Amino acid sequence: MFRPHDHFSESLHPEFLRIERKRVGIILGLFIFGSLILPVLHYLAPNLLRNFLNQDQFFTGLVFWWLLFCVFELAIYFRLTYAIKNNLLVPKRILILNIIVEFGLPAIVLYHAIKYDYSLLILEYDGLLFYFLLLMLSAMHLDFKVSAGAGLLAGLGYFLVAFWGIEYLQPEDDVVQLKEIYTMRSFGLFVAGLVAGVVASEIKKRVNNYLNSIEEQKEIESLLGQQLSKDVANELIVHRNDTVGHKVVGSIMFLDIRNFTVMADHQSPEETIAFQNAIFDPLIRIIEKNNGIIHQILGDGFMASFGIAGKNENHAKDSLHAGLEIIEVINHLRTDENGGTTRVGIGLHSGEVVTGNIGNEIRKQFSIAGKNVIMASRIEQLNKNFKTQFLVSGQFVEMLNCKGCFKDLGEVHVKGFDDEVQVYQVGERCSCSKE
Template identity: 25%
Template sequence: MLPFLRPIATFLGQVRGRLRRGHVTRDDLFIGEVLKRNGIITEFQLKSALDSQREILIQKGRAVRLGQVIVELGFAEESAIIRTINSEYQIEVTSLSDDIRELLAYKYGSYFERLPRPRIPMWLQMAVATTFIIVLTIFTLSMVVLGQQKERLYEQTVRLGMVSLNYFANNAPIPLLEDDILRLNTLIKEAARVEGLRYALIVGTNNLIKAHTDINLIGVPFKQFAENPVTTEKSDVTYYSYDRPDGERLLDLYRNISFKDKLLGQVHVGISLNFIEDLVRQERISVVLITLGILGVGLLVALLYGFRFSRPISDLLKATQEIAKGNYQFRVPVKRNDELGTLGASFNKMGQELWKNAMTQKSFGKYVGNEVLDMILANPETEWLKGTRNEATILFGDVRGFTSYAESKAPEQVVEALNAYLEMATRVIIKYGGYIDKFIGDAVLGVFGVPVFRQDHVERAVRAALYLQEELLKESLHGNKLLASVGISIHTGEVVAGNVGSQSKMEYTVIGDSVNLASRLNAFAGAGEVIVSRQVCERLSASLEAEHLGQKAIKGKSEPVDIFRALRIKSRIHA
């Protein structure tokens, strides 16, 4: 080694040693990315901190944790860094002097050390996707087309065999009656000229071969070509396929020969099926060649369009990085008149607005935004919180005897049955223009008329209830007996609708005496029944058929309340 290179080699060895000992690891890069992602530091600050960390290592020969460098440079407070690390990795770091690497290794093991997933460029993804779609499409089409072609060829072969078979059967009766072997073989000999026909033979009633394309088999007892074949009958012809000892696949067709209802014998014709496989094989080769050609063109198009689309996206990525650094004046080159061009123009407009906002905040004071934010947090959704008085119809559906049902069934079965009921109730209420206010155990509270007011909200609620009971009864016949145990009550009146809750959780709901009455009426609703109040009956007097059940004492009411059982409703509406 040259003398002037020895100090450099020694220094590099020391750096490698520190890297091996964990003084400088990928942990700093991971933590730096976490801090940047959570807005603690910017990309520029991260690069500056890493450069400072390297300079300290080179100049002083010691490694300093990235978090300490960030604090020393004034980019962030130590408490903010610790809070972010603990939240991101679910560990308990109390100070930057703690061994964060050891805590991460203890919690995540080798997973934290694994390399990041490789970046796959868009053009390659488009090429792979195009290849997959082309191959899948052509393969599917070829399978369907070749299958249909194979089936048609098989049917054509059967028709060809039937023509030959009928020819022999129609011309063989007289020679068979006269036992004219010469005429029978002359008749069979003509069949040998048909392409694909491997044999033709005529068997007498004594099971001896009277005529055969192979003269050596004349007079030999006839034996079936296959044992227990699966045959198909078409008109007077029966046929089946089998394999010869030499591997060739044949189709044997046969029919009886008769004269004036007297059985004289049987004629057989054997046609080769191998030509079908040969044709299909040739077509497959053609499909493969066509696929390769289309695939080449498709890949070329995919690559061209991949580069065409990835270039403006790369420009947008670079612009995003510049915006993250605070360079709001960076502009994306807009050279396209399509969606990506529109996106680039919108991005440039966004950067301009961000620059204006940054200049406004810097010029007029950054605390103005915080004051407005504090006002919003102090009174979120002010208009909704006030609440409004509205006329609405309340539908309350509850399962009769649910407690005893739940005690006798497995928890999984109870949940499944209950979910089926709530799913049907939700679908029907929404179908008729209502909304689900809440689920209360095995009960559902539906509201019609708010927040979207409809003039016929009372009729919609009654129709929804009657239709729901019909559907529940039908569905209960399939085994879910819980569905047949639902009682529904309906009342209409004035309610207060609005947001109720706290700043951390709110819900839109309805409250008031009408809601309470609808709930209390449900106690009088038997399984499969719809109970309505007098107000509902009066609103629907022209269309609702109901049975008066008398006056009932209701908790919270000084006077008894008239209740009715809804039976049917006459007119129809479109929900």
């Protein structure tokens, strides 16, 4: 947030640099506008600025200080632009120099104007207006101390020039009354700086709260990103208020790590977690690479879907390719505690499922349900009966429209279903997913 620049030795927050650059840009814009409007005013009303512009010494001095200020502000603007573009650190103490120059110039210009015009008239309008514009813009510093300091400099500069002008000109008017008026105006400038500081402080708090909420949201999204896929997160957001489910056609995969319970009983908790991470890390990457999402990770397996959360006409081909990659990876992974290679069971089935956000206002979970989900789970379990690692249903093969790399294991009775189901074993060199 903006806390790191609470001390002048600290660096400015990157977001603050952008705000400061915009503030300097506004001041430059005002100066450029003023530079363009002065000749126009002189042309339209020659008597208005005649006394000033006809005095070469004053005009030369005014141009000098005007250009010096513009060059300084341009240097600050480009310095901030360069720092923002290259992610460089800029110390907050640069604000001190900037404030001194910005609020020192009006005093110098007022001094010359009074001296050469031999009048206090410029203190009535131009001087006050310029100071107030700078004080309003000082709120963009988002720092109470900076705005209060600017108000102090403005009030002090105006006060010193006014009192010098009174002593220098020795006006016939009531001098005591003039001093009271200029004293009150000087105090008013200081109060204006305090008000700008209060406004700046309040804006800073709100900006900090906003940036805090953004960072917290990013942290939550990062954490949820480890728990949910982007597709699931999007479904939860899009259909967060839905009270009914949706029917979607896709492919469902169940995976089980064989003999995991026995392995876990003979391992330390650290070894079990290390084994799970070694197994699941590449498998999760494979599922996501093939446009699938994992709904649940259990200790010894997971349930994944393809074409469910996000529309995908090639869900069957993607799921088959993911399964083949998983088998290939598993064959090269570490061995279990008995020295045998780690084996898995994969079941794939395609069909219509019901999707929806299940839960209440405290917690919701994107879930898929229906007989086809159960069918995919039952097909995975059949791997134990056939001593295989990768089985698919006849319905999946029909949807894939490719039978060249499947071994027909016949029709099998599946628990919970009246009709027998055609089951196929997937060959390790199956090319259907590449067609």
